[in-house]
Amino acid sequence: METFLQNVRYAVRSLRKSPGFTLMAVLALALGIGANSAVFSVVNGVLLKPPPFAQPERLVHLWGNYAKANIKDIVVSVPEYRDYLTMPRAFSSLAAFDASNVTLTGGDAPERLQMTLSTASLFPTLGVAPVLGRGFTEEEETLGRDKVLVLTHKTWRTRFAQDPGVLGRELRLDGDTYTVVGVLPPGVEYPADTDLYAPLAPTQERASAVSRGYRFLSVVGRLKPGLTLEAAQADMDRLGREMETLYEEYYKGYGWTISVKSLEDEVVGRVRGTLWLLLGAVGFVLLVACSSVANLLLARATARQREVSIRAALGAGRGQLVAQFLAESLVLAAAGGGLGLLLAIWGTDALVAMVGDGLPRAAAVGLDVSSVLFTAGLSVLTGIGFGLVPALQASRVDLSSTMREGSRGTEGGKAGRLRAGLVVGQVAFALVLLVGAGLFLRSFQALTHVEAGFVPEGVLTGRLALPATSYAKPEDQRAFQQELLRRVQALPGVESAGVTNLLPLGGKTNISFDVEGRTRAAGEMWPAVESRFASADYLRTLKVRLRDGRMLQETDGPDAAWAVVINQTFADLYWPKGDALGQRVKLHQSDAQWTTVVGIVDDLREWGLDTPARPTAYYSALQVPLTHIYLAVRVKAGEPESLRTAIESEVRALDGNLPLFKVTSMVRLVDESIVSRRLTALLMGLFAGTALLLAALGISGVIGYSVAQRTREMGIRMALGAAKSDVLVLVLRQGVKLAALGVGLGLVLSLVLARLLSTMLYGVTAYDPWTFAGVAALLSAVALGATWLPAHRATRVDPIIALKAE
Amino acid sequence: MMTTNNNAETPASEDAAVLAGAAKVETGKSLITLEGLTKVFETEEVETHALSNIHLNIRQGEWVAIVGPSGSGKSTLLAVLGLLDTTTRGTYLLDGKSVLDLSASDRALVRNRHIGFIFQSFNLIGDLTVFENVELPLTYRGMPAAERKQRVEKALDKVGMAHRARHMPGQLSGGQQQRVAVARAVAGDPLILLADEPTGNLDSKNGEAVMQLLSELHKAGATICMVTHDPAHARVATRTVSLFDGRVVQDEQRR
Numbered sequence A: 001m002e003t004f005l006q007n008v009r010y011a012v013r014s015l016r017k018s019p020g021f022t023l024m025a026v027l028a029l030a031l032g033i034g035a036n037s038a039v040f041s042v043v044n045g046v047l048l049k050p051p052p053f054a055q056p057e058r059l060v061h062l063w064g065n066y067a068k069a070n071i072k073d074i075v076v077s078v079p080e081y082r083d084y085l086t087m088p089r090a091f092s093s094l095a096a097f098d099a100s101n102v103t104l105t106g107g108d109a110p111e112r113l114q115m116t117l118s119t120a121s122l123f124p125t126l127g128v129a130p131v132l133g134r135g136f137t138e139e140e141e142t143l144g145r146d147k148v149l150v151l152t153h154k155t156w157r158t159r160f161a162q163d164p165g166v167l168g169r170e171l172r173l174d175g176d177t178y179t180v181v182g183v184l185p186p187g188v189e190y191p192a193d194t195d196l197y198a199p200l201a202p203t204q205e206r207a208s209a210v211s212r213g214y215r216f217l218s219v220v221g222r223l224k225p226g227l228t229l230e231a232a233q234a235d236m237d238r239l240g241r242e243m244e245t246l247y248e249e250y251y252k253g254y255g256w257t258i259s260v261k262s263l264e265d266e267v268v269g270r271v272r273g274t275l276w277l278l279l280g281a282v283g284f285v286l287l288v289a290c291s292s293v294a295n296l297l298l299a300r301a302t303a304r305q306r307e308v309s310i311r312a313a314l315g316a317g318r319g320q321l322v323a324q325f326l327a328e329s330l331v332l333a334a335a336g337g338g339l340g341l342l343l344a345i346w347g348t349d350a351l352v353a354m355v356g357d358g359l360p361r362a363a364a365v366g367l368d369v370s371s372v373l374f375t376a377g378l379s380v381l382t383g384i385g386f387g388l389v390p391a392l393q394a395s396r397v398d399l400s401s402t403m404r405e406g407s408r409g410t411e412g413g414k415a416g417r418l419r420a421g422l423v424v425g426q427v428a429f430a431l432v433l434l435v436g437a438g439l440f441l442r443s444f445q446a447l448t449h450v451e452a453g454f455v456p457e458g459v460l461t462g463r464l465a466l467p468a469t470s471y472a473k474p475e476d477q478r479a480f481q482q483e484l485l486r487r488v489q490a491l492p493g494v495e496s497a498g499v500t501n502l503l504p505l506g507g508k509t510n511i512s513f514d515v516e517g518r519t520r521a522a523g524e525m526w527p528a529v530e531s532r533f534a535s536a537d538y539l540r541t542l543k544v545r546l547r548d549g550r551m552l553q554e555t556d557g558p559d560a561a562w563a564v565v566i567n568q569t570f571a572d573l574y575w576p577k578g579d580a581l582g583q584r585v586k587l588h589q590s591d592a593q594w595t596t597v598v599g600i601v602d603d604l605r606e607w608g609l610d611t612p613a614r615p616t617a618y619y620s621a622l623q624v625p626l627t628h629i630y631l632a633v634r635v636k637a638g639e640p641e642s643l644r645t646a647i648e649s650e651v652r653a654l655d656g657n658l659p660l661f662k663v664t665s666m667v668r669l670v671d672e673s674i675v676s677r678r679l680t681a682l683l684m685g686l687f688a689g690t691a692l693l694l695a696a697l698g699i700s701g702v703i704g705y706s707v708a709q710r711t712r713e714m715g716i717r718m719a720l721g722a723a724k725s726d727v728l729v730l731v732l733r734q735g736v737k738l739a740a741l742g743v744g745l746g747l748v749l750s751l752v753l754a755r756l757l758s759t760m761l762y763g764v765t766a767y768d769p770w771t772f773a774g775v776a777a778l779l780s781a782v783a784l785g786a787t788w789l790p791a792h793r794a795t796r797v798d799p800i801i802a803l804k805a806e
Numbered sequence B: 001m002m003t004t005n006n007n008a009e010t011p012a013s014e015d016a017a018v019l020a021g022a023a024k025v026e027t028g029k030s031l032i033t034l035e036g037l038t039k040v041f042e043t044e045e046v047e048t049h050a051l052s053n054i055h056l057n058i059r060q061g062e063w064v065a066i067v068g069p070s071g072s073g074k075s076t077l078l079a080v081l082g083l084l085d086t087t088t089r090g091t092y093l094l095d096g097k098s099v100l101d102l103s104a105s106d107r108a109l110v111r112n113r114h115i116g117f118i119f120q121s122f123n124l125i126g127d128l129t130v131f132e133n134v135e136l137p138l139t140y141r142g143m144p145a146a147e148r149k150q151r152v153e154k155a156l157d158k159v160g161m162a163h164r165a166r167h168m169p170g171q172l173s174g175g176q177q178q179r180v181a182v183a184r185a186v187a188g189d190p191l192i193l194l195a196d197e198p199t200g201n202l203d204s205k206n207g208e209a210v211m212q213l214l215s216e217l218h219k220a221g222a223t224i225c226m227v228t229h230d231p232a233h234a235r236v237a238t239r240t241v242s243l244f245d246g247r248v249v250q251d252e253q254r255r
């Protein structure tokens, strides 16, 4: 221990004597370690830390599927949930919930909160107990008794300053008065972003058999102890078949199944691959950084051969010499790790800020004890990793030759090859990262050029939710909607405006329907399509192209015959002969009428830019009025944001208790929908750029060193008549050789690793030849550039050196 | 014969050649003409006149030994002759053409075509074989491979090192290395061979052998300009130019 401290002291002193080297090494390590710690913190928070649920591995999510129509992961109706409750033997408990929004009034201004309506069983199923008060009772799952609230810890913290007296407090939500009965433990926000919970109390209609096709509930379950996912799946397969026979008209022939998926997968599955990938990628950056430092150390070791041989002559054993050198690398690593930790603190926040809503469990991400331990461990490991080989190399002394008078430190062939090998490795790793970055960049590019079916530029969007208390009757809802659009359309600068129940890229609402004149024969499928309820000008506002028939009109009102516009995919799927216009369909909704297909429009990416269009129907919002409204307004010219205050004041004038929330441009929504892909591309680009820079420095360093070593040789060659270009080519060739080896190795590695990316890419194959070729070309060019400097230096050698004695 | 007259150096040597009858050594046309050549090194306030007002004429077929105490300017003179260094003043005609105002790349060209270097420390390139070392100047000349091969083989044959063509310099003794260096110098058929203490790093036996080799080359017609410390070696040459403090203090022609 004492000798170790002694060694560390020597190491610090020796490093301080070469500040340039020390700075370079510490910076490279800080970059590598910091980036790794930042990404690790995210991975740790999102993937590794156990969620705040009891035995989270037993939690599952249940989804419905119409396998034959290729419609997957659909939410369920109240009758279906009740089926689940009575039939399966797999779960110790089940819960259903519906995430919705409410308006909180009574404060300075009305506010939107995310309220999850859940069965009383949700908290027991998740295995969480309120830290204050109680959860819900089954009796509270009935209308009239359902005005009770459980707050998330965050809401309690941010709105009530953790006041224990919050129990019994009353809140005005959508015009109703709710009483707070409980507070959840910290971190429990499921589904994501929930502010408060209220009991799920379905209306008479939603609970009745007629609403079997009205699906809006998510279902979570807790597996019985010891039961596997597969066993539960088998159980639900059986249930699916039973449902098929019991309710033929809903399921028969559509390949109805219920899938059981791990809740963990549901929450983080979307980002898991990406996060591990980023951690892997950033690991490569560290490898490159370590080779850089190892390279610097090797060069330094060569320069210190004399010092080493003196130490050896004084009786230092090989082990002692290695220990001395290792102490230096550990000091470097510690300094790099410390600086890296600072970088990571900043980087983690920056990462979370950049992904924003795109990252599940973002709140759990932070630089905590495990991140610090990770950083420390990584530092020690890298210190040994990049220090050991140079230490072993440096401690090999040849006393007789190095002690001779006047002998300079010349690099042995072995150390030279080692350094060349390290550079080849750096180039290879940099290439792998560049290929990854290139592929993600091309995916991102492909996404931004996707034919979305609408024109987002110039459109401002916002949301409104009509509380059932003040807008109970469809007439009220309709009147609000018409008056809102009248006022907004009258604003100067507004070209057109429309409302819908869901904007493009926004998600799914599957509603089943009948097609007139068709009976549901086995094997046929028309169970459900994406359903939108839109005002006359909504599709026009998004500049969706009409292909056939007409758009919805003002005249498609409550008293007129019901009309629907469908997308091309819908038309092709159900009326492949092209006779969709004039056909009639009927929603599975009690007040629905037979509805005529009046128009066919282009496909819109309703689910997301990376998801192909699905069959979609646009019903008239005058015939099926909206309570949850998305407003879309197109400006005549300029920024859509310029309309914001004018629209807000119109809404306020219409109803002072109604906030217009989530006001944002459509372009922004499009951007947000691909934010995680943008981030992946950006981070991969950043990592690849760092690796590229380090590799370039590595090449430049190794070639520069070799040029310095070969100064005399260059002089001799020039004395013999070598032109500058001859010397230039000689050195460049050396760099090209390293680069070519590295690029070759990197290409092989990339081909092996690219397969891992294939599921995360869009519009580009994992083996995209353009990316591979482009990246190889870029790297070669950079390598050539990095060689140019030392090569140029070599041409400036004075040939007279050949006349001087060695 | 002793001459300390720098200005009269050129006519004197011509006279000497005529007077000596020059029975065996055929002194041909003038290969190198230096007039008023001066080289000043300026380092931190100190001006060193390494060469002062040198007049020197070297004719084809001559073997000139340059002697003088350490620091007298021998290496500097050789460097200027070999176009490795520039001058401060004066003219230098090589084969009748002025070469002092050439660009760096033209100087490299002249070195490559017309000058053969033999260094004290051999200066073979360790990573190249004997063959490749000899080939190197020919490669820079852009000579086709077949002709290079032929020339290299001839040159190695001349110095008796043909059997070591595939060896690396590290595997050879000093004497052998210097013979390879001589082969490299003559392979390109230069106008003149410049040798800076070619025996300086060799023991006497190997030194004699290299001198023997130079004699043979001279007999075969080579023009040689050689810096040496060893009076015995200087005597083998046909002419001895003595430098002192950057000036030619004696120019002695024999035979």
Ligand SMILES: Nc1ncnc2c1ncn2[C@@H]1O[C@H](COP(=O)(O)OP(=O)(O)O)[C@@H](O)[C@H]1O
Pocket: B041, B042, B043, B048, B049, B050, B068, B069, B070, B071, B072, B073, B074, B075, B076, B077
């Ligand atoms: N590059 C240089 N810079 C400064 N002075 C130099 C340089 N090269 C040689 N000299 C000086 O020029 C003089 C002649 O040197 P040199 O030609 O090497 O002598 P010699 O070869 O006869 O020993 C010496 O005084 C030496 O110190």
Ligand SMILES: [Mg+2]
Pocket: B074, B075
């Ligand atoms: Mg000298």
